[in-house]
Structure formats: C-alpha cells, structure tokens
Amino acid sequence: MKCLRLLAAATLIIAPMSAQAKLSGAESRIVRAVDQEQARTLGLLENLVNQNSGSLNLAGVEAVGRMMRAELEPLGFEVRWVPMAQVARAGHIVAIHRGSGKGRKMLLIGHLDTVFEPDSPFQHFARKDADTVEGPGVGDDKGGMAVMVAALRAMKAAGTLAAADIEIVLTGDEEDAGNPVEVARGDLIEAGKRADVALDFEGLSRENGQDMGSISRRGSGNWEVRATGRTGHSSGVFSAASGNGAIYELSRILTAFRTELPEPNLTFNVGLVVGGATAVLDANGIRGTATGKTNIIPEIAIAKGDIRALSLDQYRRVTDKMRAIVARHMPGSGAEISFDDGAYPPMAPTAGGRALLDRLNLVNRDLGLPEMAPIDPLKRGAGDIGFVAEHVDGLVGLGPAGGGSHAPGETVDVPSLWRQAKRAAILMTRLSAEKP
Structure with a gap:
C-alpha cells in the first residue's frame, strides 16, 4: 500500500x-x-x-x-x-x-x-x-x-x-x-x-x-437463502410425512442469524422475503412474487439480505457461521445459502x-x-x-x-x-x- x-x-x-x-x-x-x-x-x-x-x-x-x-x-x-x-x-x-x-x-x-x-x-x-x-x-x-x-x-x-x-x-x-x-x-x-x-x-x-x-x-456483501419444504395439505404440517414447510424453515434460519451472529462492527440485514406454494424473484433480484393458500404447506421461501463487516477476516468468519446455521435443517425441510461475487471490500x-x-x-x-x-x-x-x-x-x-x-x-x-x-x-x- x-x-x-x-x-x-x-x-x-x-x-x-x-x-x-x-x-x-x-x-x-x-x-x-x-x-x-x-x-x-x-x-x-x-x-x-x-x-x-x-x-x-x-x-x-x-x-x-x-x-x-x-x-x-x-x-x-x-x-x-x-x-x-x-x-x-x-x-x-x-x-x-x-x-x-x-x-x-x-x-x-x-x-x-x-x-x-x-x-x-x-x-x-x-x-x-x-x-x-x-x-x-x-x-x-x-x-x-x-x-x-x-x-x-x-x-x-x-x-x-x-x-x-x-x-x-x-x-x-x-x-x-x-x-x-x-x-x-x-x-x-x-x-x-x-x-x-x-x-x-x-x-x-x-x-x-x-x-x-x-x-x-465497512465492506458489504449480499446473501440469498432458499428454503424448501414438502408441499401438501396444511392438516399434515409438522408431521413426519409432511414436515414443517419452507416458510418455517426460513424463519428458523433468520431467527438464528439474529440471535447467533451479532458481534462488534457487524450488521446483517434481511431486505426481501417471499414464500408460498410458488415463489420467484425477477432477473435483477429486487422484486418477488408468490402464490399460496392458507391450507397449503409452502414449498419454497426465499430471503435476500446483506452483511457488512470491518475486515475480510470478520466477513469470512461470519459467512461460515451462516452456512452452518442454514445446514441445520428442520425435519422435512431443506435450505441453501449463496453469497454474491460483488462484495464490497472494507x-x-x-x-x-x-x-x-x-x-x-x-x-x-x-x-x-x-x-x-x-x-x-x-x-x-x-x-x-x-x-x-x-x-x-x-x-x-x-x-x-x-x-x-x-x-x-x-x-x-x-x-x-x-x-x-x-x-x-x-x-x-x-x-x-x-x-x-
């Protein structure tokens, strides 16, 4: 330098x-x-x-x-x-x-x-x-x-x-x-x-x-979580056969982020959430649409947000924690997290x-x-x-x-x-x- x-x-x-x-x-x-x-x-x-x-x-x-x-x-x-x-x-x-x-x-x-x-x-x-x-x-x-x-x-x-x-x-x-x-x-x-x-x-x-x-x-990067569940009649939600659905899985993940990630100089925002029987984002990832009914277990839920850290070490450590949280799936549900390639360096x-x-x-x-x-x-x-x-x-x-x-x-x-x-x-x- x-x-x-x-x-x-x-x-x-x-x-x-x-x-x-x-x-x-x-x-x-x-x-x-x-x-x-x-x-x-x-x-x-x-x-x-x-x-x-x-x-x-x-x-x-x-x-x-x-x-x-x-x-x-x-x-x-x-x-x-x-x-x-x-x-x-x-x-x-x-x-x-x-x-x-x-x-x-x-x-x-x-x-x-x-x-x-x-x-x-x-x-x-x-x-x-x-x-x-x-x-x-x-x-x-x-x-x-x-x-x-x-x-x-x-x-x-x-x-x-x-x-x-x-x-x-x-x-x-x-x-x-x-x-x-x-x-x-x-x-x-x-x-x-x-x-x-x-x-x-x-x-x-x-x-x-x-x-x-x-x-x-601080630098910043964006993340996206896609949670999945077994769709079906809502009367079966929480059962071994039907599981918890995508929205409960996404809710678990976001709650864990809020309680387990905080540390000095770090913030992580949730900027967009969409979920239901169907859910899609537009090509730019800034608008979402969903369909669903109260008696249908949701099959997909998507959340997007950012993470801001003061150092690259902090960014890497926290994103590793986020991956671990996402991997702790609820019964009958799944989820994946991805991070963009356009992170802003600190x-x-x-x-x-x-x-x-x-x-x-x-x-x-x-x-x-x-x-x-x-x-x-x-x-x-x-x-x-x-x-x-x-x-x-x-x-x-x-x-x-x-x-x-x-x-x-x-x-x-x-x-x-x-x-x-x-x-x-x-x-x-x-x-x-x-x-x-």
Whole structure:
C-alpha cells in the first residue's frame, strides 16, 4: 500500500503551529468563489436530482454522466465514458486533469446512480426550508458530485487547479454493482493504483451536531437463502410425512442469524422475503412474487439480505457461521445459502488515513471550523473507496450532510454544501503542492 508515512510525520511537525494560522491568498479566493457560486451549485444539484438515475435505469445514469462531463470538461479535464454493458450496467465517468506532476496524485470518487428507480414515487428536487432540500439521491451521491464540482470550480477561480493532478471516477452502479465486480470496478481499481490519495465524496457524517471525519468504512456483501419444504395439505404440517414447510424453515434460519451472529462492527440485514406454494424473484433480484393458500404447506421461501463487516477476516468468519446455521435443517425441510461475487471490500483504518484527517483538521483550523474527530465505522455503509483501500490511503465523507439516505424524503443540509466545498478545495490545493 502507498502509505502516507511522510505525510503523518509532516503532520506531527505542523500540528503544533500557532492556532492563529491564516488562509493563503489563493485559499481566501477559494472561499469567496464557493460563496459567490452558491446559486450555480444549487442549480446543478437540482438538475442532477431531477434526472432519475436508478442503478438499473441505464439511460438515466448515462444522462447524469453527460451532465457531469459538461461540468468537468470546461475545467480542463479529459473526460471519457466507460460503457459497462458486459455487466448489465450503464457505465462510468473517468476524468483526468493533468497538473504539474510535482504534487500528490489525487483520486476523487463519487457515483452517478441512486437507489431510486423510475417506478419510485420519490422523483423530484424540492426546497423544504432555507437550509434543507430533498430529492432522490440529493445527498447520496448527487450532493457529493455538486460539492466536488463546486470545489474544482473554486480552485480554478483561485488559480490552484492548474497544478493539481486529479483523476475522477464516478461509477454508474455504486448502489447495485454489476458482476463480475472485477470488471465493474476495474477502472476504479487501476485509478487507485496510480493515486497517492483517495478522496470519497459521499455524504458527511455528523454526530451530536458536529461534523465528523471518516477514515474507515465497512465492506458489504449480499446473501440469498432458499428454503424448501414438502408441499401438501396444511392438516399434515409438522408431521413426519409432511414436515414443517419452507416458510418455517426460513424463519428458523433468520431467527438464528439474529440471535447467533451479532458481534462488534457487524450488521446483517434481511431486505426481501417471499414464500408460498410458488415463489420467484425477477432477473435483477429486487422484486418477488408468490402464490399460496392458507391450507397449503409452502414449498419454497426465499430471503435476500446483506452483511457488512470491518475486515475480510470478520466477513469470512461470519459467512461460515451462516452456512452452518442454514445446514441445520428442520425435519422435512431443506435450505441453501449463496453469497454474491460483488462484495464490497472494507476500508480499514490506517496511519495514512489518520494523517489525512490531520491535514483536513489543519484546513478546519484555518477556516475557523471545529476539529473533526473520526467517526465509528459502524455508522457508515460500504462504498466504492473500499476497492482501492489496499492500494492508497483515503478519506470518506467529503460530500454534504443530510438525512434519510436511501428512503423517500432524503434531504441535504444546504449550508454543508458550501462548508464541504471549501474544505475539499483547500485540502486538494495543499495536497497538490506536496511532494509524493
């Protein structure tokens, strides 16, 4: 891994400097530029949100990609669209800004898609009050992309973008990665190998009203259980001849997961359950249909969910436990569990990540903002930065603060857009002046 040991050492030298340190002239211009372009940034966010880009809405994701291309090319980025038809997804934006070649090479990460497909009733940007807007993906991650663009525009206006070596990867399927994941994330992984620093523009974490830093996040994977039973008349349920049926078998498994698996930094959600005399999932595995009657013992039951762990060791240990639980069949029933190949790797905390957060806190000091403590990784979901974490140290949460992510009513705190854009632009300006 490209560890930031030198950065950590430099931080130890710089940290004791006077708390009265000021922004440079260029950094002051960045602050003014962000403030002057607030309406433009909010307008971009509105346009992004009003274009549906559910992960499976391929045309919509590509449309958001075109919108981001239109923002990045005028800033001097070479932008290309990477189609992902081979994994049944729309594609990604990869954009490169060639700077002086003397500073740290930065990878900026975001995503074009949202969890809200075209059939969701939640489709439009709306102003709730002076400080709050809502809309599908307004925070996750269209707000993050708006912050990214605002920061880069401010750097351009201040004259600091010219020296910055930046590669941007905006994936089109972060919320529902295509398989095989090695293909779906191949361009991101290669970008991570080229970078010295990774900055992830997903949402800002807050705790007790305070902005928090994020130097780690858990990985995630999906699982599916298919339980089977002997169908027949319900009067025979629980008998030796008829058994317990598929739904009782599935219920046993899910109850055992809940009681036997819990441990620190681990969660495991059940997101979809369907069962009956017949039960099927659609090709994308996000919708299910079933038939059955109260007097028929169900023959099949299906459950799908995810598992989130802080390390690969934890993930492997827990999935082994899940297999053992599934194998303890009730009489007359059976079940199998499978795990997808698209698991998101974890981003474990590192010394280099802590040094980057120290750097960000120097920016906070000079902006007159409170120091950001690292947040518990249990309070963050998995994300694309996990795919590059073994190659480069990074920070997560450079996007805006908000609430209700992944649910109708998702919101963004508008002032956090400007706060985060200033932080990101000044941090990138300073990193671009440091030797790799």
